[in-house]
Amino acid sequence: MNVLITGGGGFIGSRLARALLARGTLGGEPLDRLTLLDGAFPYELKDPRLQIVKGDIAERATIERVATLDTQAVFHLAAVVSGGAEADFDLGMRVNLDGTRLLLERLRQCARPPRLVFASSVAAFGGELPAVLDDSTTPLPQTSYGTQKVVAEYLVADYSRKGFLDGRALRLPTIVVRAGKPNAAASSFASSVIREPLNGEVCDCPVAPDTGVWLLSPRRVVEAFIHALELPSPAWGVNRVVNLPGITATLEEMLGALSKVAGAKVAQRVAWKPDARIQAIVKTWPVSFRTPRALQMGFHADADVETIIRNYIADENVRVR
Amino acid sequence: MNVLITGGGGFIGSRLARALLARGTLGGEPLDRLTLLDGAFPYELKDPRLQIVKGDIAERATIERVATLDTQAVFHLAAVVSGGAEADFDLGMRVNLDGTRLLLERLRQCARPPRLVFASSVAAFGGELPAVLDDSTTPLPQTSYGTQKVVAEYLVADYSRKGFLDGRALRLPTIVVRAGKPNAAASSFASSVIREPLNGEVCDCPVAPDTGVWLLSPRRVVEAFIHALELPSPAWGVNRVVNLPGITATLEEMLGALSKVAGAKVAQRVAWKPDARIQAIVKTWPVSFRTPRALQMGFHADADVETIIRNYIADENVRVR
Numbered sequence: 001m002n003v004l005i006t007g008g009g010g011f012i013g014s015r016l017a018r019a020l021l022a023r024g025t026l027g028g029e030p031l032d033r034l035t036l037l038d039g040a041f042p043y044e045l046k047d048p049r050l051q052i053v054k055g056d057i058a059e060r061a062t063i064e065r066v067a068t069l070d071t072q073a074v075f076h077l078a079a080v081v082s083g084g085a086e087a088d089f090d091l092g093m094r095v096n097l098d099g100t101r102l103l104l105e106r107l108r109q110c111a112r113p114p115r116l117v118f119a120s121s122v123a124a125f126g127g128e129l130p131a132v133l134d135d136s137t138t139p140l141p142q143t144s145y146g147t148q149k150v151v152a153e154y155l156v157a158d159y160s161r162k163g164f165l166d167g168r169a170l171r172l173p174t175i176v177v178r179a180g181k182p183n184a185a186a187s188s189f190a191s192s193v194i195r196e197p198l199n200g201e202v203c204d205c206p207v208a209p210d211t212g213v214w215l216l217s218p219r220r221v222v223e224a225f226i227h228a229l230e231l232p233s234p235a236w237g238v239n240r241v242v243n244l245p246g247i248t249a250t251l252e253e254m255l256g257a258l259s260k261v262a263g264a265k266v267a268q269r270v271a272w273k274p275d276a277r278i279q280a281i282v283k284t285w286p287v288s289f290r291t292p293r294a295l296q297m298g299f300h301a302d303a304d305v306e307t308i309i310r311n312y313i314a315d316e317n318v319r320v321r
Numbered sequence: 322m323n324v325l326i327t328g329g330g331g332f333i334g335s336r337l338a339r340a341l342l343a344r345g346t347l348g349g350e351p352l353d354r355l356t357l358l359d360g361a362f363p364y365e366l367k368d369p370r371l372q373i374v375k376g377d378i379a380e381r382a383t384i385e386r387v388a389t390l391d392t393q394a395v396f397h398l399a400a401v402v403s404g405g406a407e408a409d410f411d412l413g414m415r416v417n418l419d420g421t422r423l424l425l426e427r428l429r430q431c432a433r434p435p436r437l438v439f440a441s442s443v444a445a446f447g448g449e450l451p452a453v454l455d456d457s458t459t460p461l462p463q464t465s466y467g468t469q470k471v472v473a474e475y476l477v478a479d480y481s482r483k484g485f486l487d488g489r490a491l492r493l494p495t496i497v498v499r500a501g502k503p504n505a506a507a508s509s510f511a512s513s514v515i516r517e518p519l520n521g522e523v524c525d526c527p528v529a530p531d532t533g534v535w536l537l538s539p540r541r542v543v544e545a546f547i548h549a550l551e552l553p554s555p556a557w558g559v560n561r562v563v564n565l566p567g568i569t570a571t572l573e574e575m576l577g578a579l580s581k582v583a584g585a586k587v588a589q590r591v592a593w594k595p596d597a598r599i600q601a602i603v604k605t606w607p608v609s610f611r612t613p614r615a616l617q618m619g620f621h622a623d624a625d626v627e628t629i630i631r632n633y634i635a636d637e638n639v640r641v642r
Contacts, residue, residue: 089483126559127559127560128559136457136459137459138457138458138459138460139459140478140559140560141475141479142482142559144479144483147475147476147478147479150475151472151475151476154462154468154471154472154475155468155472157461157468158462158465158468161463162410162465238447238448238449238461238463239448239461
């Protein structure tokens with residue numbers, strides 16, 4: 001089986017790549033080739049089945065190179081993140097919308113319609129929201145990133161309906177804890193407030209302590225991508241989008257969990273420094289969901305924030321300072 | 322005031338143009354120039370304020386010509402219709418999506434952000450629908466036309482949120498009675514079953530007598546376009562889309578009304594000839610709505626089908642045979 005991950009150099013993409021290589025199969029077939037496309041590859045990955053391509057998803061020649069006509073499975077994660085797409089509208093449209101369209105058009109040419117899992121986001125939601133969202137809540141994004149994600153969801157659904165490919169879209173909660181450095185995502189702080197204190201560093205939290213966040217761990221999201229791809233087409237039906245399960249925690253609760261796992265001294269390294277730009281974006285995001293459809297389809301949330309932090313320490317070999 | 326109508330040669334576009342010229346003002350300002358863009362102009366219109374441009378909305382040079390940088394109001398009606406976009410996917414994407422994007426990008430360059438009214442459609446809805454839809458129903462289009470309309474709605478909303486323009490989108494019911502010839506819209510029959518019998522011609526109805534249709538008259542939709550443009554921006558808020566009010570009628574009820582207005586002999590000119598392709602599209606469309614938001618914003622439905630037919634006869638100078 002010939003598999004492509006766009007955004008394969010990113011935090012989730014590289015962990016998904018590792019998981020696929022470790023498994024050795026996808027959808028019951030052996031993994032023959034795994035191509036990763038990204039603009040940069042900060043995580044080291046080596047495997048004879050691996051093809052690493054540094055390039056721009058919004059360039060047709062790049063897409064034609066990485067998505068060969070025998071491609072059977074695609075995980076489409078490449079994106080300009082929320083803060084980046086809000087700061088540079090044209091760049092967001094080019095990568096998140098035009099890049100996705102180039103990919104869909106290329107996959108349409110494949111010998112057999114490939115399966116595609118698209119990484120969408122709860123940034124799809126915004127405006128006046130109910131306290132708890134559910135599978136019937138209509139997306140009303142209040143960022144360009146969220147708009148581009150919703151537009152891509154609709155295109156993936158229509159390409160699937162036409163039989164050009166077999167697409168599935170996952171609306172991802174905020175992924176916590178991300179390893180590495182902060183990025184331009186407006187949600188970057190949600191990982192920083194755990195990661196930096198564990199590394200012995202101080203960290204400014206740009207939102208208020210009672211700000212709620214809808215969370216999923218890297219472990220669970222990698223499982224969700226693989227599960228979404230392996231589900232048979234009828235399990236999706238005409239609705240090709242699902243809100244992934246998650247857990248709700250306030251920043252205060254997250255630091256409480258950090259204190260339990262690593263001690264009060266670690267948690268006290270976080271300082272409250274409200275940032276109006278970040279708060280304006282984050283306050284438009286949903287905090288809590290009922291996700292019966294995803295649960296029925298076999299997707300899972302994490303147990304609690306303490307478990308998320310313990311798994312992060314284990315998975316990333318963190319030496320707590 | 323400098324005004325543009327894309328699709329200005331079409332049935333609704335040309336009637337909107339006539340209404341604007343007759344009014345002489347828009348948003349309290351005198352109408353100085355009215356530009357109509359379309360691929361063909363079958364309806365005759367003459368006025369010193371009128372500029373008629375035959376061209377392709379998916380060509381940048383055409384858009385730059387018709388949308389000058391002092392444009393203050395745009396009615397964006399140009400589209401490949403439902404049956405056409407389903408038969409030719411690439412053409413639908415090019416005109417309905419790429420053409421809309423070219424227009425939005427051009428308007429973004431205007432000296433002052435212009436107002437834009439976008440003609441969307443109840444074809445936005447599909448899949449498993451409630452018996453009565455409302456303002457909270459999530460679009461799940463089951464045609465490429467519907468997908469392209471929803472995608473354009475989201476882009477109009479984001480361009481508005483960013484302050485690039487001041488957009489508003491109307492989800493149009495099926496417009497009945499259209500004058501002229503049948504077109505490639507899957508809904509074309511809903512006008513044909515009234516229009517052709519009144520002209521003394523026989524007509525095949527491609528859907529069953531108990532098929533329900535959500536209807537609005539040409540008079541009311543022209544009023545709705547002008548009202549949508551004249552509403553102040555805060556009346557729309559962050560939600561830039563509204564389901565227009567309409568009335569529900571089955572084909573049987575429509576022919577009953579025709580019989581009352583023009584006699585049983587006229588209504589009997591319709592023959593039931595089911596067409597699987599048309600039925601497959603029409604059965605995905607919604608039949609009944611609650612539209613509190615639109616009513617509160619000052620949009621209106623027609624009284625009943627008889628009134629729609631009588632107004633058609635009056636407005637189009639039909640001599641009933």
